[in-house]
Structures are given as structure tokens and as C-alpha cells.
Amino acid sequence: xxxxxxxxxxxxxxxxxxxxxxxxxxxxxxxxxxxxxxxxxxxxxxxxxxxxxxxxxxxxxxxxxxxxxxxxxxxxxxxxxxxxxxxxxxxxxxxxxxxxxxxxxxxxxxxxxxxxxxxxxxxxxxxxxxxxxxxxxxxxxxxxxxxxxxxxxxxxxxxxxxxxxxxxxxxxxxxxxxxxxxxxxxxxxxxxxxxxxxxxxxxxxxxxxxxxxxxxxxxxxxxxxxxxxxxxxxxxxxxxxxxxxxxxxxxxxxxxxxxxxxxxxxxxxxxxxxxxxx
Numbered sequence: 001x002x003x004x005x006x007x008x009x010x011x012x013x014x015x016x017x018x019x020x021x022x023x024x025x026x027x028x029x030x031x032x033x034x035x036x037x038x039x040x041x042x043x044x045x046x047x048x049x050x051x052x053x054x055x056x057x058x059x060x061x062x063x064x065x066x067x068x069x070x071x072x073x074x075x076x077x078x079x080x081x082x083x084x085x086x087x088x089x090x091x092x093x094x095x096x097x098x099x100x101x102x103x104x105x106x107x108x109x110x111x112x113x114x115x116x117x118x119x120x121x122x123x124x125x126x127x128x129x130x131x132x133x134x135x136x137x138x139x140x141x142x143x144x145x146x147x148x149x150x151x152x153x154x155x156x157x158x159x160x161x162x163x164x165x166x167x168x169x170x171x172x173x174x175x176x177x178x179x180x181x182x183x184x185x186x187x188x189x190x191x192x193x194x195x196x197x198x199x200x201x202x203x204x205x206x207x208x209x210x211x212x213x214x215x216x217x218x219x220x221x222x223x224x225x226x227x228x229x230x231x232x233x234x235x236x237x238x239x240x241x242x243x244x245x246x247x248x249x250x251x252x253x254x255x256x257x258x259x260x261x262x263x264x265x266x267x268x269x270x271x272x273x274x275x276x277x278x
Contacts, residue, residue, distance in 0.1 A: 032069050032076070032086060035113050037061075037121075048119055051249075051256040056239035061116050064235065068109040075102045086110040090183045108181040111162050115231045120258040128259040131266060132227075139173045150175055150230075151250045160233045166224035167266070176224060184226050228262045 047057035072089075076082045081089045081102065090107035093099040120126055128143060140146040146165075153175050154163040161179040168174050176184050230253055237249035 032072050032109070035065070035117075037116055048256060050124070051119065051252045053240050056236075059239055060231070060236050061112070065109065065112055065116075068105055068112065072102070072105040072109055075105060081106075086113075087183075087185065091185050094183060104181040107183045111178075111181065111183070111229060112231065114226070115162070115229050118228050118258055118261045119253075120256050122258075125255040126257070126259050129263045131263050132259060135167065135171065135173050138171075146173065147254055151247075151254060153177065154230050154232050154250050155247050157232045162229045163232055164224075164226050164229045165262075166226050168224055174224065176226075184224055184229075225265070227265050228257060 045054065047054040052060065072086065076084075076089065081092070084092075086106040087110040090103055090110055093103040093106065096103070133143060136143055136146055140149065150163065150165060157163060157177060157179075159179060161177060161182065162184075164176045164178065164184050166174050166176050166184060178184055230250065232246075234243075237246055241249045241252075
């Protein structure tokens with residue numbers, strides 16, 4: 001059995017129920033499908049109260065995600081990527097210049113789904129579980145300090161991208177920025193040959209499977225486990241908050257994070273089947 005197959009089998013056994021909960025089952029097909037969020041039928045009518053009006057929700061999720069998936073299907077039809085989850089395609093193509101378009105659509109489809117799947121369907125702020133707050137004091141002085149730094153980082157991002165809260169291999173929270181459709185997984189998000197933080201050589205032939213396995217197990221690999229991200233593409237806030245309303249949007253987003261879903265991502269391997277994490 002191939003290494004990717006073994007990885008997927010391991011993930012199916014290890015995936016937390018909290019990860020699976022927000023997603024409705026999808027019929028197995030060898031093409032990428034538009035993922036269904038928990039409570040999606042209500043959200044299509046009401047948007048996400050407190051964060052997205054129906055019009056903004058349709059733009060940022062329904063229309064945008066469908067467009068990404070349709071384009072990804074066109075780019076991967078008849079290739080070895082056709083039946084792989086978007087996040088796995090992004091990791092495999094991150095350093096292949098001739099597959100830049102495939103990477104962009106795969107990574108963006110995953111990033112957008114990761115963002116929306118962690119939003120509360122309850123329409124109100126949910127407390128952060130103890131399993132998450134236990135990590136805060138190692139890096140930040142308090143939950144409020146984490147919020148201030150995360151939102152300030154996102155507000156300062158000039159241009160399109162994503163800001164992530166990740167767990168590093170020392171099991172400490174870190175804030176990470178990826179621009180445009182960039183990915184935070186493993187060594188895939190780094191395109192240079194040298195890690196400027198450590199001076200170590202990264203090389204151009206990163207083994208995506210082993211890198212993610214090492215990150216998930218908390219080894220000494222230079223990798224991160226993403227827990228939650230915030231959409232810093234302008235189309236995410238301009239409909240409801242206006243061109244200069246980014247800060248107001250970020251404050252509203254923080255209140256709508258479902259921290260139970262985020263907690264369920266702890267200790268899981270990043271690459272999972274399409275049904276579980278797009």
C-alpha cells in the first residue's frame with residue numbers, strides 16, 4: 001500500500017468527531033465537489049448573523065467556493081490529482097512552477113473552506129475550551145493578548161491573504177501570514193531554499209507526506225498544525241463593512257469563531273479525505 005493511502009487510512013481512524021461534525025457526507029466521486037457546511041441550509045437564507053449578511057455570504061462562500069471547485073476540476077481532470085483532496089494537491093504542487101494555477105485553486109479552495117468551517121452556527125460567541133487556553137500562556141500573556149496580536153496582524157496585512165493561528169512543533173501558538181493563495185502546511189509554504197529563521201537548508205524536494213506526519217506528531221520538523229484562519233481577501237468584508245471596514249469585520253469574525261471546532265483540530269494530521277476537510 002502506498003504512503004498516501006496509509007496516511008489516509010490513519011487519518012480516518014484518528015480524526016476527531018469534532019472535525020467531522022461540521023460537514024455533511026458527500027457522495028464519493030472522483031472529482032472535487034462543493035463542500036456542505038453544517039447548518040448550510042439556514043446560512044443560505046440568513047447568512048451568518050453577526051458576521052455575514054446573506055449577500056456577503058453568497059459572495060464569500062457560495063459563489064466563490066463553487067468557482068474555485070469548478071476551476072480546480074477543469075485543471076485536474078484526467079490527472080493524478082483528480083481524486084485527491086484540495087489540501088493534498090496544494091502541498092504536492094506548491095513548488096512546481098508549471099502547476100501554479102493548480103496550486104492556487106486547490107490551496108484557495110482549502111483555505112476558504114477551513115475558514116468557513118470554523119465559524120459558529122449558533123450566531124453567538126463561544127468560549128475557548130481549556131484544551132486551547134492551556135497553550136496560550138506559553139506564547140501570549142492572555143487570551144486578550146492573543147486576540148489583539150492576531151487581529152492587529154490581520155489588519156496590517158496589505159493585499160490579499162490569510163492569517164493563521166497555528167501550533168508549532170514546540171506546541172506553542174504562533175501567528176502565521178500567507179499571501180494570496182499561500183498554504184501554511186509543512187514546508188510547502190516556503191519557496192526559498194533556506195529557512196531565514198534558522199539558517200537551515202530546506203531543499204526543493206520536500207516529502208509532503210512525511211512532513212505532515214512529523215508535524216502532527218510534534219516532532220522536530222519545521223512545520224505547523226493550522227488551527228484557525230481569518231480571510232483577509234477584500235471580498236470577505238467589502239460587501240458588509242465597506243472598503244475601510246476591515247477592522248470592524250475582524251472584530252466580528254473573532255466573536256463568530258467556533259472554538260470547539262478549532263479544539264477538535266488539535267492532534268490531527270493536516271491532510272484528510274475530502275469528506276472530512278476539503
